[in-house]
Amino acid sequence: MHGQMMDQPLLISGIIDHAARYHGDTEVVSVNIDGSRHRSTYQDIRTRSLKLGAALLKRGLKRSDRVATIAWNNFRHLELYYGVSGVGLVCHTVNPRLFPEQLVYIMGHAEDRVVFFDRTFLPLVDGLRDKLPLVETWILMEAHDADLAKDRDWLEFYEDFIAEGSDDLNWPNDIEELDASSLCYTSGTTGHPKGVLYSHRSTLLHAMMSATPDVMGFSARDCMVPVVPMFHVNAWGSPYSAVLAGSKLVLPGPNLDGKSLVELFNDEKVTISAGVPTIWAGLIQYLEDSGTKLPHLDRTVIGGSACPPTMIEKFRNTYKVDVLHAWGMTEMSPLGTVNNLKNKHLELDEEAQNEIRLSQGRPPFGMELGIFDDDANQLPNDGEAQGDLYCRGPWVLSDYYLADKGTTLTKGWFPTGDVATLDEDGFMQIRDRSKDIIKSGGEWISSVDLENHAMAHPDVADAAVISARHEKWDERPLLVVVRKEGSTTDAQAFLDFYNGKVAKWWIPDAVQFVDEIPRNATGKVRKNLLREEYGELLIGKQ
Numbered sequence: 001m002h003g004q005m006m007d008q009p010l011l012i013s014g015i016i017d018h019a020a021r022y023h024g025d026t027e028v029v030s031v032n033i034d035g036s037r038h039r040s041t042y043q044d045i046r047t048r049s050l051k052l053g054a055a056l057l058k059r060g061l062k063r064s065d066r067v068a069t070i071a072w073n074n075f076r077h078l079e080l081y082y083g084v085s086g087v088g089l090v091c092h093t094v095n096p097r098l099f100p101e102q103l104v105y106i107m108g109h110a111e112d113r114v115v116f117f118d119r120t121f122l123p124l125v126d127g128l129r130d131k132l133p134l135v136e137t138w139i140l141m142e143a144h145d146a147d148l149a150k151d152r153d154w155l156e157f158y159e160d161f162i163a164e165g166s167d168d169l170n171w172p173n174d175i176e177e178l179d180a181s182s183l184c185y186t187s188g189t190t191g192h193p194k195g196v197l198y199s200h201r202s203t204l205l206h207a208m209m210s211a212t213p214d215v216m217g218f219s220a221r222d223c224m225v226p227v228v229p230m231f232h233v234n235a236w237g238s239p240y241s242a243v244l245a246g247s248k249l250v251l252p253g254p255n256l257d258g259k260s261l262v263e264l265f266n267d268e269k270v271t272i273s274a275g276v277p278t279i280w281a282g283l284i285q286y287l288e289d290s291g292t293k294l295p296h297l298d299r300t301v302i303g304g305s306a307c308p309p310t311m312i313e314k315f316r317n318t319y320k321v322d323v324l325h326a327w328g329m330t331e332m333s334p335l336g337t338v339n340n341l342k343n344k345h346l347e348l349d350e351e352a353q354n355e356i357r358l359s360q361g362r363p364p365f366g367m368e369l370g371i372f373d374d375d376a377n378q379l380p381n382d383g384e385a386q387g388d389l390y391c392r393g394p395w396v397l398s399d400y401y402l403a404d405k406g407t408t409l410t411k412g413w414f415p416t417g418d419v420a421t422l423d424e425d426g427f428m429q430i431r432d433r434s435k436d437i438i439k440s441g442g443e444w445i446s447s448v449d450l451e452n453h454a455m456a457h458p459d460v461a462d463a464a465v466i467s468a469r470h471e472k473w474d475e476r477p478l479l480v481v482v483r484k485e486g487s488t489t490d491a492q493a494f495l496d497f498y499n500g501k502v503a504k505w506w507i508p509d510a511v512q513f514v515d516e517i518p519r520n521a522t523g524k525v526r527k528n529l530l531r532e533e534y535g536e537l538l539i540g541k542q
C-alpha cells in the first residue's frame with residue numbers, strides 16, 4: 001500500500017519559488033567587477049530566471065542540453081543556476097582557473113551549446129571560441145556594450161538575451177526530480193577531468209540537509225556570503241541551501257582579498273560564510289594588520305583542504321567566530337562531514353572540546369562513511385584504525401558523466417581516495433590521500449602530468465612530484481629528480497622546462513635532487529617515504 005500524500009517532485013525551481021513567495025523582499029547583494037554593489041531581491045531573481053529560461057528554450061535548446069557558465073559569484077550567475085535548471089537544462093559551471101587545453105576538453109566533453117561568461121573572461125573566450133565548434137551562442141553577462149560588439153559579431157549580451165523571454169511565464173511542469181540539473185568537472189582524479197552530473201533530487205536533499213543546525217544551519221535571520229566560487233561544486237550548495245532558508249545572500253564577485261571581504265562582511269552584516277583555508281588566511285592577515293574586527297560574523301565553514309588548528313583558534317578566540325571544519329568532494333555535492341560538537345561534549349573542558357574540533361567532523365543524515373583495508377575489509381570506527389575512506393548516500397554520484405556504467409563505485413560505495421580514521425561518534429579525520437594529486441589553495445594539480453613533463457627533460461633519469469606542505473597554499477608541488485649521470489643542470493632549468501606546458505601556478509615550487517626514487521615491488525613510487533623526507537621542505541617559504 002502506498003501512502004496517500006502528494007507526489008510532488010523535488011525540483012530546483014521549487015527553491016526559488018518558495019524564496020520569492022515568502023522571502024520576496026529579502027536582498028541579494030552582488031559585487032560587480034568594478035567593486036560597486038548591485039542590489040536585488042529573491043522576487044527579482046525568480047522573475048529574471050524565468051525570463052532567462054524561456055529565452056533559452058526559444059533558441060531551441062532541448063531537455064538536458066548543457067549551458068555553461070564561466071563566471072564569478074554574482075547575481076546573474078545565481079539567475080543562471082535557477083533559470084537553466086528550472087527549465088530542464090543542465091547548468092555546467094566551468095572553472096576558469098584551468099589551463100585552456102583542459103577547458104577545451106571539458107566543454108567539448110560536456111557538449112555545451114551556450115556559454116555565459118563574465119567580462120574578466122573575454123580574453124579567455126576569445127582564445128577558446130575556435131576550438132569549441134559545438135558552442136552556438138556566447139553571451140557576456142552584462143548589459144549591451146556597443147564598443148565590445150563592434151569587433152565581435154558573434155557576441156551577445158545577457159540583458160538583451162533575457163529580454164527575449166516573456167514576462168508571463170511559469171516553469172515547465174513535466175520535469176522529474178531524477179532529471180539532470182547541473183554538471184561540474186573535477187580534476188581531483190588521475191587522467192582527464194571527470195564530470196559529476198547532479199539531479200534535482202540530489203541537489204534538493206543536499207540543500208535541505210545542509211540547512212539543518214548541525215550542518216550549516218541557515219535561517220531567515222542569516223546573511224550568507226559564499227566565498228567559495230560558484231564554479232566549485234556549486235559553491236558547496238549554498239546558493240540552494242541558503243536560499244531555501246530565506247537567508248540574505250551576498251555574492252562577493254572577483255575581489256576575494258582580505259580587505260574587500262572584511263569591508264563587505266561588516267557593511268552587509270554577514271553572519272555566515274564558507275571558503276577554503278587560503279582565503280581565510282588572507283582575511284585574518286588583513287584583520288591583524290588593520291586591527292579591524294568582525295562584529296556580525298557568527299560562523300564560517302572552512303573546507304576544501306585541511307583547516308590548520310591555529311586558524312580555528314584565532315577565529316574562535318580573537319574574533320569570536322565559530323569555525324565549522326567541513327570535508328567533502330565534487331562527487332558528493334560536496335558535503336560529507338561538518339564538525340559540530342554533540343550534547344555530551346559540552347561537559348568536556350575547553351581543551352578536550354578543541355581537540356574534537358580539529359577533525360573534519362561527522363556525517364549528517366544521508367551520508368554514510370566507512371573505512372576499508374587493502375583487502376576490502378571494513379575497519380572499526382574506533383578512532384585508531386586508518387583506512388581508505390568510502391561513502392554512499394543520495395547525493396553521492398553513481399557514475400561519472402558519460403563513463404561506462406558501473407565503473408565508478410566499488411560494491412555500491414564511492415572510494416574517495418582519502419585515507420582516514422572514524423571514531424564511534426562518526427567524527428572523521430583525514431590522515432592522508434591515496435590519489436596522486438595535489439591541492440593548492442583549493443585547486444587541483446596533477447602530479448602525474450608534472451612527472452610526465454619532467455621525464456621528457458633530456459637530463460632527467462627519474463622523477464617524482466610530491467605534495468609538500470605550504471603555509472599559504474596548504475599544499476604545493478615539489479619536484480624530486482634523479483639527474484642523468486654527468487648532468488649538472490640546475491633546479492631552475494628543470495622548473496623553466498614547464499613554461500608553456502602547464503598553467504603557471506602548477507609549476508613546482510622547488511626541486512630536490514636525489515640519487516634514487518624509492519619504489520615498491522611493482523614499480524610504484526613510494527611517495528609516502530618521499531613525503532616523510534621532503535614534505536616539510538617548503539615550510540617558511542613564500
Ligand code: AMP
Nearest residue numbers: 188303304305306326327328329330430
Ligand atoms: P573537490 O572535489 O575539489 O572538492 O576535492 C575533494 C578533496 O579535497 C577531498 O577528497 C580531500 O582530499 C580534500 N579535502 C576537502 N576538504 C578537506 C578537509 N576539510 N580536510 C582535508 N582535505 C579536504
